[in-house]
Amino acid sequence: MSGRALAERYLEAVAKHGLTAPDLLPVESCGPQLRAAMGDLVAPMPAFIGREELATTHADLRNLHDALESLPDVVFGGDLAAFGHAVGLSAEQVRLAVTSQAGRPLTRFTRADLYGTAAGFRLLEYNVGTQIGCMEQSAHVQAALTGPLLADFAAEHRLGYVDTMTEYLNTMFAEAGIARDAQPVVGFVDWPKSYWGAQREGIELSTEINNTVHGIDSVCGHVGELEYRGGRVWLHGRRLDIVYRIFMLEHVVEPGGLELIEPLVAAEARGEVVVHTPIGCEAFATKAALGLLSEHCDRRVFTPEQEASIGRILPWSRITNPGTVVTPDGDRADLLEYALAHREELALKATLQHGGWGITLGWEHSDDAWRDAVHRSMDGTFLLQQRIRPLTDAMPGPDGERVEYLFNWGMFTIAPTAEQPGGYGGTAIRCAPVAANVGVIGLLGAAPGALFAGTMHEL
Numbered sequence: 001m002s003g004r005a006l007a008e009r010y011l012e013a014v015a016k017h018g019l020t021a022p023d024l025l026p027v028e029s030c031g032p033q034l035r036a037a038m039g040d041l042v043a044p045m046p047a048f049i050g051r052e053e054l055a056t057t058h059a060d061l062r063n064l065h066d067a068l069e070s071l072p073d074v075v076f077g078g079d080l081a082a083f084g085h086a087v088g089l090s091a092e093q094v095r096l097a098v099t100s101q102a103g104r105p106l107t108r109f110t111r112a113d114l115y116g117t118a119a120g121f122r123l124l125e126y127n128v129g130t131q132i133g134c135m136e137q138s139a140h141v142q143a144a145l146t147g148p149l150l151a152d153f154a155a156e157h158r159l160g161y162v163d164t165m166t167e168y169l170n171t172m173f174a175e176a177g178i179a180r181d182a183q184p185v186v187g188f189v190d191w192p193k194s195y196w197g198a199q200r201e202g203i204e205l206s207t208e209i210n211n212t213v214h215g216i217d218s219v220c221g222h223v224g225e226l227e228y229r230g231g232r233v234w235l236h237g238r239r240l241d242i243v244y245r246i247f248m249l250e251h252v253v254e255p256g257g258l259e260l261i262e263p264l265v266a267a268e269a270r271g272e273v274v275v276h277t278p279i280g281c282e283a284f285a286t287k288a289a290l291g292l293l294s295e296h297c298d299r300r301v302f303t304p305e306q307e308a309s310i311g312r313i314l315p316w317s318r319i320t321n322p323g324t325v326v327t328p329d330g331d332r333a334d335l336l337e338y339a340l341a342h343r344e345e346l347a348l349k350a351t352l353q354h355g356g357w358g359i360t361l362g363w364e365h366s367d368d369a370w371r372d373a374v375h376r377s378m379d380g381t382f383l384l385q386q387r388i389r390p391l392t393d394a395m396p397g398p399d400g401e402r403v404e405y406l407f408n409w410g411m412f413t414i415a416p417t418a419e420q421p422g423g424y425g426g427t428a429i430r431c432a433p434v435a436a437n438v439g440v441i442g443l444l445g446a447a448p449g450a451l452f453a454g455t456m457h458e459l
Contacts, residue, residue, distance in 0.1 A: 001458065003116075004393070006048035006157060011394060011402065013149055014045075020400040029146045033209060034139040036202045043453035044396050045150065046141050047407060047429045048159065051458035057121045058424050061112050061413060063309035064293070067302045068126070068284050069106040071292055074301045080280075087288035088351045088381055093252050096265050101280025108416075108423060109171050109277060110285075114313075114409040115390035121409065122388045123313050125354070128285035129277040130168075131248045134410050134428035137454035138163040144454070159456040162426035164412050165206075169214060171415040171425075176242050176274040184241035186210070187233075188220040191247035192260075195222040203246065223247050223260050233264065233273040243268075243275045249282040250352065287383040288351040291319040298326050316386040319351070320377045328386055336374065339384055343370045349383045361439045363387065392434050395451075405431040408441040409455075427455035 014024065021044035030042055072083040080102050084094035111132045114121040141161040145151050153159070173180045188207050190199070203220050210218040219238045226243075227234040234240065243264065251257045261279065268275045283289070294317040296302070297310045316328040318335060325335045339346060343362035350358025360373045377384075390406060397403040412425030432438040432447040441447055 001050050001157070002053060003047065003049040004391075006050065006159075006458075007393060009157075010045065010048070010149070010153055011396070013153060014396050015400070017149065018400065019148065019396065020044075021396045021398050024147045024149065024396060025144050026147075029143045031139050031143060033202075033205055034136050034143060036198070036205050037133075037136045038140075038452045041451050042140060042143070043429065043431065043451040044144075046144050046161070046453050047393065047409070047427070047455045049427065049455055049457045053120065054424070054457050057114070057313070057411065058413070058422060060121075060309035060313040061110075061411065062423065063303075063306045064112075064123070064126070064313060065106070065108070065110065065413065067293060067297075067306040067310060068289060070302070071284075071289065071296075075292060075296055080283075084283050086292065087283055087286040089249070089283060089286075090253050092258050093249055093283075096252060096258075096262065097249065097280035097283045099269055099280070100265050100275065100278035101283070104278060105175075106284055107171075107175055107277040107281050108413055109168060109175075109425075110413045111428070112411045112413070114411060115388045116393070116407060116409060117388060117390055121313060121411075122315055123290070124388065124408070125287065126285060126290060127354075129279075129281045130172075130245050131282070134430070134452070135164045135168060135412075136452070137410075137426050137428035138165065139454070140452065141454035141456060154456060158459045160459045161454060161456045162412075162420060162424060164426040164428075166214070167412075167414045167417065167420055167425050169210075169216065170417045170419075172242065172244065172276045174415045174417070176276050178241060178274065180216075182241075183217060185238050186216055186218045186242045186244055187226075187235040187238070187240040188218060188244045189226065189235070189246060190220075190222045191251050192222045192224045193254075194247070223264060226264060228263055228267055228272075231270075231272055233267050240273050243273055245275050245277060245279060249279050252279075286351050287317075287349050287385075288319050288380075290314060290385075291317045291351075291383050294318065295325075315388055318384050319380055320348075320374075320382040320384055321380045322378050335384070336378060339374045340371055343367060345387045347385050347387060348373055348377050349385060351381055351383050358382075359440050361387075364439055393431070395431075404434040405451075406434055406438065406441065407431045424457075427457075429453040429455060 024044040072080045076082040111127045113125040207218045207220040210216040232239050346362045348360040392404045394402045408430045410428040414425035416423045430441050432450040436448045438447045
């Protein structure tokens with residue numbers, strides 16, 4: 001059964017019992033981690049995804065990931081630095097990316113942000129590494145299961161969910177090459193300017209949960225608090241075996257950023273600590289990397305399986321380098337001329353920004369505004385991407401009425417484990433009411449009426 005059919009059955013049951021959004025998910029049922037991360041921006045129900053659509057989408061993401069990892073080899077002759085420059089990294093970022101990532105498999109810990117369409121899921125962004133958020137999706141499902149209907153509905157339809165945080169921790173130990181029963185010390189390390197307020201409270205709470213629930217010896221702080229002595233890396237007097245990296249590659253170019261991050265990268269290169277995930281993995285998470293995938297899919301450098309998956313899941317995308325390109329219809333055209341002539345079907349995205357920033361949707365702007373944006377973008381720092389036309393999904397409102405939402409599906413992948421041999425890590429939902437006319441769902445607080453949810457899938 002499809003996820004939409006499952007959702008419709010659940011909504012029918014909600015209406016039959018006369019239930020409202022507060023009935024389905026009382027605030028008091030939300031655990032501390034979910035409340036700390038999302039506050040009261042929680043949806044009354046999870047989303048649903050069917051067995052076949054999950055299998056197809058997840059297989060496509062695995063193939064896309066493998067093709068993405070191969071880009072430095074198949075396009076740049078094995079030169080990771082050349083790949084880094086091509087996706088827009090600075091010289092300092094390239095140097096640290098090469099030092100940290102070269103010779104290592106690309107992490108399997110990712111979150112693909114997707115829209116659901118009539119033809120299946122289509123990719124908006126591909127996030128790689130531990131700096132990504134929304135792992136609280138399983139906490140949302142756990143809270144919703146305490147409500148009046150969901151547990152029985154899930155049992156009747158054989159639905160389950162993935163504990164994303166638990167599976168991430170399994171991925172961390174597997175990719176770090178450190179046995180969990182060796183009792184390693186894990187440091188959760190953020191950026192100094194970010195490590196305050198709600199962000200700091202959330203990290204401290206996650207560290208406490210890791211200590212008390214998961215049995216992982218954990219400590220937290222920011223990268224400016226790390227010490228390097230005796231051939232090891234220390235945080236608050238604790239010798240670290242693993243650094244869980246929360247700070248990002250973009251911080252390298254901030255004033256003083258290189259001086260804070262480079263010693264940690266160097267310490268890992270000397271074998272003094274393992275950083276998970278390596279900061280260089282973020283080169284593969286740039287929007288420009290998706291542009292390279294789309295462009296070279298036309299040049300037959302990937303396997304037939306990879307090409308088929310890229311064709312299904314990735315909209316036509318091109319880095320804004322002036323010149324001739326192959327259009328979505330297979331014709332050849334000048335990129336600038338094509339962009340100006342197809343405003344209603346294109347979006348411009350800054351290649352190194354995230355969270356919904358740096359995006360211009362052609363269909364929301366006048367011809368003049370779009371022309372100005374396109375001309376400014378023609379320096380290779382933007383991605384031009386074909387418009388995705390998403391379906392909408394309904395959830396109960398405050399009085400039980402059906403409210404239509406636009407869903408951003410954040411599908412996680414993990415390293416295969418005994419519990420999840422296929423490497424599926426769960427799916428987080430960020431959604432906004434259709435009536436709010438939100439073009440991009442990024443940070444929840446920036447979208448009026450936006451909510452957060454987890455996902456259940458057919459077993």
